[in-house]
Amino acid sequence: xxxxxxLVLVFMCIFLTGCWDKVEIDRNAFVSVIGVDVGKDxxxxxxxxxxxxxxxxxxxxxxxxxVTFAFPxxxxxxxxxxxxxSDKFVKTPAYSMEDALSNAVSKSSRTLNLGHSELLLLSxxxxxxxxxxxxxxxxxxRSPLVNRTMYVVMTEGNVEEFFNFNIEMEKxxxxxxxxxxxxxxxxxxxxxxxxxxFLILLGDxxxxxxxxxKIDKDKNEMLIDGIAIIKGYKHVGILSPQDTTVVxxxxxxxxxxKKVIYKDKVPIDFEIDNLERKIKVTEDNGKLxxxxxxxxxxxxxxxxxxxxxxxxxxxxxxxxxFSNSLSEEGQKIARRVxxxxxxxxxxxxxxxxxxxxxxxxxxxxDWEKAFKDAEIDVNVDVKAxxxxxxx
Amino acid sequence: MDKDxxxxxxxxxxxxxxxxVGIGIFSYPxxxxxxxEGDVWLETIIAAFINLILLKLVVAAIxxxxxxxxxxxxxxxxxxxxxxxxxIIMFLPTFFAVSLGMRxxxxxxxxxxxxxxxxxxxxAITIIAGVYIVRGDVKTNIKFNEITLWIMFVPAFIVVLFxxxxxxxxxxxxxxxxxxxxxxxxxxxxxxxxxxVEIVYIVLPxxxxxxxxxxxxxxxIIFIAIFYIIISITSIAVLTTSETKKLLWPAIDLIRxxxxxxxxVERWDGVVMxxxxxFFFTTFSNGFTYSAYILSDALPLRDIRFSALILxxxxxxxxxxxxxITELYSVIHLIAPFNYVINLLIIPLFLxxxxxxxxxxxRGEEA
Numbered sequence: 001x002x003x004x005x006x007l008v009l010v011f012m013c014i015f016l017t018g019c020w021d022k023v024e025i026d027r028n029a030f031v032s033v034i035g036v037d038v039g040k041d042x043x044x045x046x047x048x049x050x051x052x053x054x055x056x057x058x059x060x061x062x063x064x065x066x067v068t069f070a071f072p073x074x075x076x077x078x079x080x081x082x083x084x085x086s087d088k089f090v091k092t093p094a095y096s097m098e099d100a101l102s103n104a105v106s107k108s109s110r111t112l113n114l115g116h117s118e119l120l121l122l123s124x125x126x127x128x129x130x131x132x133x134x135x136x137x138x139x140x141x142r143s144p145l146v147n148r149t150m151y152v153v154m155t156e157g158n159v160e161e162f163f164n165f166n167i168e169m170e171k172x173x174x175x176x177x178x179x180x181x182x183x184x185x186x187x188x189x190x191x192x193x194x195x196x197x198f199l200i201l202l203g204d205x206x207x208x209x210x211x212x213x214k215i216d217k218d219k220n221e222m223l224i225d226g227i228a229i230i231k232g233y234k235h236v237g238i239l240s241p242q243d244t245t246v247v248x249x250x251x252x253x254x255x256x257x258k259k260v261i262y263k264d265k266v267p268i269d270f271e272i273d274n275l276e277r278k279i280k281v282t283e284d285n286g287k288l289x290x291x292x293x294x295x296x297x298x299x300x301x302x303x304x305x306x307x308x309x310x311x312x313x314x315x316x317x318x319x320x321x322f323s324n325s326l327s328e329e330g331q332k333i334a335r336r337v338x339x340x341x342x343x344x345x346x347x348x349x350x351x352x353x354x355x356x357x358x359x360x361x362x363x364x365x366d367w368e369k370a371f372k373d374a375e376i377d378v379n380v381d382v383k384a385x386x387x388x389x390x391x
Numbered sequence: 392m393d394k395d396x397x398x399x400x401x402x403x404x405x406x407x408x409x410x411x412v413g414i415g416i417f418s419y420p421x422x423x424x425x426x427x428e429g430d431v432w433l434e435t436i437i438a439a440f441i442n443l444i445l446l447k448l449v450v451a452a453i454x455x456x457x458x459x460x461x462x463x464x465x466x467x468x469x470x471x472x473x474x475x476x477x478x479i480i481m482f483l484p485t486f487f488a489v490s491l492g493m494r495x496x497x498x499x500x501x502x503x504x505x506x507x508x509x510x511x512x513x514x515a516i517t518i519i520a521g522v523y524i525v526r527g528d529v530k531t532n533i534k535f536n537e538i539t540l541w542i543m544f545v546p547a548f549i550v551v552l553f554x555x556x557x558x559x560x561x562x563x564x565x566x567x568x569x570x571x572x573x574x575x576x577x578x579x580x581x582x583x584x585x586x587x588v589e590i591v592y593i594v595l596p597x598x599x600x601x602x603x604x605x606x607x608x609x610x611x612i613i614f615i616a617i618f619y620i621i622i623s624i625t626s627i628a629v630l631t632t633s634e635t636k637k638l639l640w641p642a643i644d645l646i647r648x649x650x651x652x653x654x655x656v657e658r659w660d661g662v663v664m665x666x667x668x669x670f671f672f673t674t675f676s677n678g679f680t681y682s683a684y685i686l687s688d689a690l691p692l693r694d695i696r697f698s699a700l701i702l703x704x705x706x707x708x709x710x711x712x713x714x715x716i717t718e719l720y721s722v723i724h725l726i727a728p729f730n731y732v733i734n735l736l737i738i739p740l741f742l743x744x745x746x747x748x749x750x751x752x753x754r755g756e757e758a
Contacts, residue, residue, distance in 0.1 A: 020508040141638075144502045148647045196648040200634045354564035 029110035032087065032174035033070040034150075035121040035159035036136060039063035039093050042129060063093035064132065067100035068163055069112055072172060087172045089163060097139040115145050118174045120152045120195060122210075123159045124228070127235035130206070134233055141199045148196040151181050154228040154235065156214035165215060165222055177213070180224065189241035189257075190224050191248055206232045207343050209247075231343045239337070246333045249326070250292060250346050250378065252277030258301075261321050269301040270322055270384065279351045283359050288374035290348055292330065296322075299386035310391040315384050322382040330378035342372050396599040400607050402533045403598050405540040406677065407611035410587040412543070412618060413674030414496045417640035418720070419584055419619060420626040424635045426577035429563035431623040434574065438581035439616035445735040446588055446608050452739035453595050455746030461592040462688030468745050471691075478689035481589075481738060482682045484730035486702065488586050489678035490709035491723045493517060496671040498716055499640060503664050514710050517675065518703050524676045525683050525699040529593060532680050539673050544618070546666050550659070551625055553649050558628035583727035584619065585612070589734040590677050593684050639716070679706070 041063045048062070068091045072084040090108050094100035104112055120140075126132060140146050155162050163173060170176040181192035193201075193210045201208035212228040215221070227239045227247060239247060248254040254275045260267050280291040300318065303309055309318075337345060349367060352360045363370040398406075423431045456464045461481075466474040497513045505513065524535060591608065598604055626641040629648060635641045646660045679699065687698035713719035 020512075021505040148644065149650045194648075194650075196630075200631050203637060204631070204633050350561075354561050357565035357568045360565075 027110055028113045029069075029071040029088075029090075029108060030113050030116045031069045031071045032117060032172065033068075033119045033121060033163075033177075034114070034117055035068040035070070035123075035155075035163060036097070036126055037066040037068070037123040037159040038125045038129065038132075039066045041095075042126075042132065062095040064095050065097070065100060065126075065136075066091070066093050066159075067097065067104070068092075068159060069100075069104050070163060070172075070174065071112070072174075084171055084175075087163070087174070091160075097136055113145075114143070115147055117147050117150045118178045120150055121155050121159050121162065122152065123155050123157070124212070124235055125158075127154060127228070127230060130233035133202075133230075137199060137202050137233075140195060141203070146195070148194070148199075150195050151178060152193050152195055152198040152210050153177060154210050154212045156212055156225060156238075161215055162213070162222070167222060176222075181211075189226070189244045191227050191244055191253075202230070202233065206230075207345075209343075209345050211244075212238055229337070229341050229343050229345065231341060236343070237341050239333070243333050246326075246329050247337075247345065249275060249294060249296075249380075250277070250330055250334055252294070252347075259322065259326065261318075261325050263318065263321060266304045266307070268303055268318060270298055270318075270382070271301050272296055272298040273385070274298070279346075279348065281348070281352055281356055281359070283356075283362075286362070288348075288352075288359075288363070288370055290346075290351075290374055290376045292334070292346070292376070292378045294326075294330070294378070294380045296326070296380060296382045297385050298382070299388065300384050301388065308391050309387045315387070319382050319384050322384075323380050326380040326382065327378050330380060331376070334376045334378055338372060338374070338376060342368050344371050348374075396597055396601075397530060398533055398594055398597045398599060400598070400600055400603060402537050403594055403604070403607045404611045404614075406533055406536045406590060406594050407588060407608065408614055409536045409540055409543065409670075409673035410590045410677040411585050411611075411615050411674070412670060413587065414492055414499065414671045415584050415586075416619065416622055416670065417499060417642045418495075420623040420635050420641040421638060422580050423577055423623060424627060424632050424641075426573050426580065427569050428632050429627055430566055430569060430574070431627065432563070432620045433566075434577050434581040435584075435616050435619050435623070437578060438585065439612050441578070441582050442585045442588060442735075443609060443612050445731070445739075446591060446612070447605060448739040448743070449589075449591055449735060450595065450605050450608065452742035452746060453592070454601075455743055458596050458601055460596045460688075462685060464742060464746075466688070468742075475689040477738075478685050481592075481734055482685040482689070484726055484733060485587075485589055485678050486682040486706070487709060487726045488723070488730055489675055489682065490706045491713070491719065491726065492671070492678070493675055493706065494710040494713060494719055495723065496668075496675075497710070498719065499643070499664075500668070503643065503660065511707075511711070514707055517672070518706055520672070521676050521679045521706075522699050522703050525680050526696045528695055529597065529680060529684065532677060533594070535676065536673060539669050542666070543669050543673070546663065547618075548621075550646060550649070550663055551621055553651055553659075554625055554629055554645060557648065557650075558625060560624070560628045562627050562631050563624055579728065580724075583724075583731065585615065586727055586730055587674060587678060588612075589730065590681050592734075593681055 042065070044062075068089055070087040070089050073086050073088045074084065076085050077083070090104040090112070092100050092103040092107060094103050101112060101114075122133075122136075165173070167173065167176045170179065180190060190211050191209065193208070198208055198210060208230045209227050210230065212225045214223055214225040216223055224241055225238065226241045226244050228235055229237045229239065245254065245257050245259075248257070252275065254272060257272050259270045259272065261270075262268070274297040276295045278293045280293065282289045282291070300309060309315060334346065337343065348371065352363070420431065423434055427434055453461070453464075462478060465477050468474070469477055493514060497510055497517070500513060501508070501510065524531060595601070595604055598607075622642050626635050626645045629645050630638070630641055638644050643660065643664070646663050649659055651659065679702070680695070683695050683699040683702055686702060687693060687695045690698070692698050692701075713722050
């Protein structure tokens with residue numbers, strides 16, 4: 001009996017040592033940034049036209065995409081000097097994302113792990129090709145390993161330029177941009193969008209908004225350049241960083257931000273603490289009227305030392321100026337987005353489908369037209385709750 | 392507490408809950424959202440009612456037969472040969488459901504956790520683990536269920552809490568906008584999500600407090616329904632209805648989209664997936680016990696350990712049968728109705744009729 005037990009134990013030692021899914025940490029490259037750009041064959045639509053689905057040798061050398069995987073260089077990382085000095089790159093042309101991944105693996109000594117990627121960069125040129133965007137979105141949503149919480153950003157210009165750009169503040173692009181996104185709680189000029197949100201927005205009707213970045217060559221700076229509007233899987237326009245704050249306000253998403261008005265040649269700074277948005281939809285003879293009511297609470301941050309704020313009517317007056325100025329700004333941008341792009345980025349469609357399903361039945365046939373023809377009325381009510389520590 | 396009636400009310404409730412809630416929860420939001428959009432909660436509530444009615448029938452049937460074990464009842468009523476055939480018909484749907492559920496579980500594991508480990512190996516070791524627990528008899532199983540109930544649901548509810556800052560509960564609107572037909576079509580799918588309740592047949596006769604049996608069943612069904620509703624609604628609130636419909640396992644992608652602000656550990660889905668292995672395992676071990684228990688009495692094996700060993704290779708074969716995930720889910724949907732019609736409708740009705748007519752012959756209620 002004892003011998004039998006010993007034998008069992010010996011066999012266990014022999015047979016249970018292997019592991020199919022072992023992950024050696026030093027054989028892995030944890031991709032931090034995925035950059036996707038157009039390849040030189042992207043315009044070559046004919047190449048795929050006469051390929052039949054059952055044809056053998058489907059693998060062909062088509063360079064439709066240029067994909068870059070960046071991962072932190074941990075070779076110099078020690079416990080004494082716990083710092084990532086720079087990024088390393090694997091760049092590969094490919095006909096699809098999966099092809100890019102397998103090409104990259106065959107080029108590198110490590111396994112590429114997409115589970116911890118922080119950032120997905122899509123170039124503005126790539127966003128001119130809706131079919132490619134659909135393929136990429138499918139890859140990202142089908143793969144069980146891709147990190148669904150990474151941020152999605154559009155680059156104005158080649159993705160490569162951004163990888164090679166020398167950032168002052170941080171050593172790597174991934175850390176810099178994710179840092180920017182996360183500080184959006186204090187800086188409302190960025191609208192962070194993660195992959196999960198991006199896929200949901202795209203999956204719904206091919207429309208989405210993502211932040212855009214650009215490189216200012218004169219000043220040698222990398223800048224946030226507002227919001228890229230994607231319509232039907234295609235990049236159609238861009239809203240400036242100043243507009244971003246207003247767009248966020250209209251979407252009811254603004255967490256905090258700063259606004260200014262000039263009164264008697266003095267700038268009065270107002271910091272937004274809280275925001276509540278309500279949309280009211282009414283229908284009149286088939287024409288929709290959207291009323292966006294926004295309640296803003298905040299504090300006055302700066303005025304002038306020889307003036308006092310500590311009066312009911314002064315504050316009321318300032319509140320009124322802010323309300324008017326913000327209402328007008330909101331109205332203008334809402335109109336512009338509506339007329340120029342015809343993309344509903346404010347959530348009107350959701351509002352109608354959720355709360356007015358019978359109206360939705362009527363307009364869903366041509367929602368874009370209904371949206372373009374609709375009347376939008378923005379009404380902001382500002383309340384200054386605090387004025388700092390001075391009268 | 393006497394020797395035969397050793398199951399406490401808590402053990403009874405825990406057993407029903409952990410047996411029913413299994414791997415199905417991952418795909419449940421998709422299956423229902425595809426049919427009734429945001430009205431998943433409504434369907435779940437109706438399905439829970441249907442299950443309660445069916446279970447009331449089961450309890451009444453067993454009570455009418457003096458709370459004897461199901462194998463005992465059927466064998467005395469129908470004789471040993473016809474009885475054995477009936478018992479085999481009874482356990483087969485559960486057996487298939489358990490085996491196919493195992494395949495679904497292995498598919499999830501292969502997708503998210505162990506992509507290179509061969510399917511055959513994963514199935515084999517899960518069966519071995521299952522055989523181990525089944526050999527301990529029903530008693531061991533009940534104790535295991537009592538422990539795992541907490542291990543399963545406490546983390547699950549904590550995970551839901553972490554999603555709260557990403558949710559928009561208005562996503563379940565508009566309510567009641569689907570046509571009647573899709574509500575009706577969705578109903579079987581919702582009801583079959585409670586597959587596993589037939590475990591009542593083998594735990595009820597051993598329950599110590601038989602008077603409150605139905606109360607326990609009611610609690611467990613309500614608990615399961617609430618859990619299903621919470622997971623489905625959270626999936627829809629985080630992922631929206633249209634995305635929930637498109638994902639194979641929305642409940643997993645729900646966890647994948649969680650971001651815990653300020654936490655230094657990323658990607659919680661791996662941790663949660665490991666915990667949720669237990670969700671499947673309890674379903675499997677209880678379903679396996681049910682099958683082995685009935686089989687051991689149907690064929691005169693008289694020992695659950697022996698029947699467990701006989702069943703093990705068949706579980707493997709059934710689990711390996713579907714060619715791909717699409718086929719797997721269509722076979723699963725094919726099996727579920729049999730289980731309901733046979734175990735929860737025909738058998739209890741028969742037992743009720745026969746039990747009433749021959750009540751004088753039985754030994755009366757023992758409890």
